[in-house]
Amino acid sequence: xxxxxxxxxxxxxxxxxxxxxxxxxxxxxxxxxxxxxxxxxxxxxxxxxxxxxxxxxxxxxxxxxxxxxxxxxxxxxxxxxxxxxxxxxxxxxxxxxxxxxxxxxxxxxxxxxxxxxxxxxxxxxxxxxxxxxxxxxxxxxxxxxxxxxxxxxxxxxxxxxxxxxxxxxxxxxxxx
Numbered sequence: 001x002x003x004x005x006x007x008x009x010x011x012x013x014x015x016x017x018x019x020x021x022x023x024x025x026x027x028x029x030x031x032x033x034x035x036x037x038x039x040x041x042x043x044x045x046x047x048x049x050x051x052x053x054x055x056x057x058x059x060x061x062x063x064x065x066x067x068x069x070x071x072x073x074x075x076x077x078x079x080x081x082x083x084x085x086x087x088x089x090x091x092x093x094x095x096x097x098x099x100x101x102x103x104x105x106x107x108x109x110x111x112x113x114x115x116x117x118x119x120x121x122x123x124x125x126x127x128x129x130x131x132x133x134x135x136x137x138x139x140x141x142x143x144x145x146x147x148x149x150x151x152x153x154x155x156x157x158x159x160x161x162x163x164x165x166x167x168x169x170x171x172x173x174x175x176x
Contacts (some may be wrong), residue, residue: 007060007080007095009102015064015076025106028076032066035074036118043069044119048103048154049129049165050096053173058082058092061173062099065164075168078103089137096131096165097145104128104152126154131166133159 015028023031036044050062060080067073080099086092107126115124128149132138146156159166 007082007099009062009078009080009099009106011106013078013106015078017074017076019074023076028064029107029111031074031076032064033114033118035066035068036115036124039068039071040119042071043123045069045125045127046107046115047127047129047157047164048100049131049162049168050100050103051131051165051173052086052092052096054085054087054092056085058084058086058095059173060096060099062103063164063168064103065168077168090141093130093132093138093141093145097148100128100130100165101149101152104149104154126152127164128152128154128156129162129164129166130156130158131162133162133166135159 011025013025014022015025017023017031020031032046045067047065047067048063050060052058052060058081060082062078064076065073066075086095112126130145132141132145134142142158146158149156
């Protein structure tokens, strides 16, 4: 959803499942629970991340990736556009991080506790993938962006470990 010059993710945001079509966030959450409950003996990583592509406008792709470690994964994505191109790298990375923060906040304490209770609070980690790394121009933004997410229940990850943003989301930004 676009609100003025910002992008807003909330409970009404529609995600695309690579296997089940369009889903509300509530349905995405239920799919995540079902996936975890189908194999309670595995460990899981739930990752969120956003990437963008800039041409005459800016396309953002925000993803949720649920990895059953060693046994596959499911994923969900949401595309949103900003009518203008974001040419400033700091603004682009800030927008990507803020969109991911909005998604992380949808996983409120009640939802996180439901996920934990499915696995007796063991075998699950929540990761926040930021499309920045120690190489290239984005290295100067590491402290700033990682600092923004430290207070969440998600563990901040940067390249090369931020595959949800730098690979999964990136793959879907090319359709602009």
